[in-house]
Amino acid sequence: MRSLPLTPIAGSAAAAGAPGTTADAPAATSAAARRAAMPPRHLADLDLAARSALLAELGEPAFRAKQVSQHYFGRLVRDPSGMTDLPARSREHIAAALMPPLLTPLRELACDGGATRKALWRLHDGSLVESVLMGYPDRVTVCISSQAGCGMACPFCATGQAGLTRNLSTAEIVDQAVYMAGAVANEPMPTSPPRLSHVVFMGMGEPLANYSRVVAAVRRLTAPAPEGLGLSQRHITVSTVGLVPAMHKLADEGLQVTLALSLHAPDDDLRDELVPVNQRWKVAEVLDAAWRYADRTGRRVSIEYAMIRDVNDQPWRADLLGSLLRGRSTHVNLIPLNPTPGSRWDASPKPVEREFVRRLRAAGVSTTVRDTRGREIDGACGQLAAAEVVS
Ligand code: SF4
Numbered sequence: 001m002r003s004l005p006l007t008p009i010a011g012s013a014a015a016a017g018a019p020g021t022t023a024d025a026p027a028a029t030s031a032a033a034r035r036a037a038m039p040p041r042h043l044a045d046l047d048l049a050a051r052s053a054l055l056a057e058l059g060e061p062a063f064r065a066k067q068v069s070q071h072y073f074g075r076l077v078r079d080p081s082g083m084t085d086l087p088a089r090s091r092e093h094i095a096a097a098l099m100p101p102l103l104t105p106l107r108e109l110a111c112d113g114g115a116t117r118k119a120l121w122r123l124h125d126g127s128l129v130e131s132v133l134m135g136y137p138d139r140v141t142v143c144i145s146s147q148a149g150c151g152m153a154c155p156f157c158a159t160g161q162a163g164l165t166r167n168l169s170t171a172e173i174v175d176q177a178v179y180m181a182g183a184v185a186n187e188p189m190p191t192s193p194p195r196l197s198h199v200v201f202m203g204m205g206e207p208l209a210n211y212s213r214v215v216a217a218v219r220r221l222t223a224p225a226p227e228g229l230g231l232s233q234r235h236i237t238v239s240t241v242g243l244v245p246a247m248h249k250l251a252d253e254g255l256q257v258t259l260a261l262s263l264h265a266p267d268d269d270l271r272d273e274l275v276p277v278n279q280r281w282k283v284a285e286v287l288d289a290a291w292r293y294a295d296r297t298g299r300r301v302s303i304e305y306a307m308i309r310d311v312n313d314q315p316w317r318a319d320l321l322g323s324l325l326r327g328r329s330t331h332v333n334l335i336p337l338n339p340t341p342g343s344r345w346d347a348s349p350k351p352v353e354r355e356f357v358r359r360l361r362a363a364g365v366s367t368t369v370r371d372t373r374g375r376e377i378d379g380a381c382g383q384l385a386a387a388e389v390v391s
Pocket residue numbers: 150151152153154157158159160161203204205206241381382
């Protein structure tokens with residue numbers, strides 16, 4: 001096994017080893033700094049009742065909140081100037097009080113014959129985040145970011161190297177999906193349905209470290225229009241590196257979303273290094289939380305495993321992983337590592353990957369290798385933002 005440098009988990013309550021806490025509750029000074037950096041309130045931060053109350057305070061009629069919400073979530077109109085059935089004065093109120101621009105597109109790229117599109121956004125405070133849209137024959141999925149940067153410090157990940165800048169607001173999370181839903185509706189992907197159907201929280205950040213805003217975003221994405229975007233809860237996937245208290249909390253939310261656990265190693269020795277939060281919550285505890293999630297929700301848990309050459313891809317690790325997962329309600333996604341420029345981490349060779357798959361399947365564990373969408377456009381976690389920062 002290679003010895004890897006350990007990096008402290010910056011800005012994460014998990015680093016302090018505080019069960020039940022998340023980055024929603026950091027130290028007082030950093031909380032103040034982060035609040036200062038949060039964006040202005042937006043319609044997607046609020047439920048329909050709160051939108052109505054706010055607009056009533058501005059002297060708008062009772063039906064206005066539904067009307068504006070229908071524009072945003074139903075017709076995917078993100079700019080109030082496009083709501084031409086509203087009086088000009090109302091559009092001004094709404095722009096000022098409910099719909100400040102949250103995401104400024106810096107760069108949009110396409111590859112895979114137009115079946116993958118990636119957007120890099122600048123937020124109001126200059127932070128950069130990204131979203132990736134992926135078209136398949138049966139669905140269209142958007143991968144969205146939940147934090148600017150990430151405090152989890154996984155050493156093989158571009159985002160993890162820069163640390164956490166701040167949590168995204170609920171609306172900054174939701175607006176990525178609404179923008180991409182509009183992009184698909186206006187310009188369908190070549191061989192995919194003309195409608196966004198799935199959302200995965202696998203962009204920048206550790207979603208469960210921004211717990212309350214991510215759960216609010218899930219509720220907004222899945223509430224029927226005009227309250228929300230009307231997606232199926234079963235079409236939403238929330239990933240985590242294994243923040244155990246937050247996993248338990250999510251299991252008790254009454255949601256039907258898929259939980260994806262980024263495991264990356266079946267043994268604590270290696271996982272302590274690849275996923276530093278493992279120093280707080282060990283493999284056995286993390287898997288117990290995953291099985292409890294499956295029991296409580298009836299949803300199969302995804303196990304994500306980045307295949308890294310000569311680091312975590314040995315046959316004995318496949319066998320150990322198989323023994324941990326055998327008989328459980330789970331599916332393994334092996335992810336060929338997309339190495340960051342200048343990184344010493346590399347993807348496993350294909351024969352090694354095939355043998356890993358063979359051993360897991362021989363143990364009775366459902367396993368697939370994830371496609372590597374967006375490689376031409378730095379499609380791995382956080383890499384487009386990293387490229388922009390260094391260029
Ligand atoms: S792999 Fe995910 S959790 Fe780990 S540092 Fe990167 S973005 Fe954060």
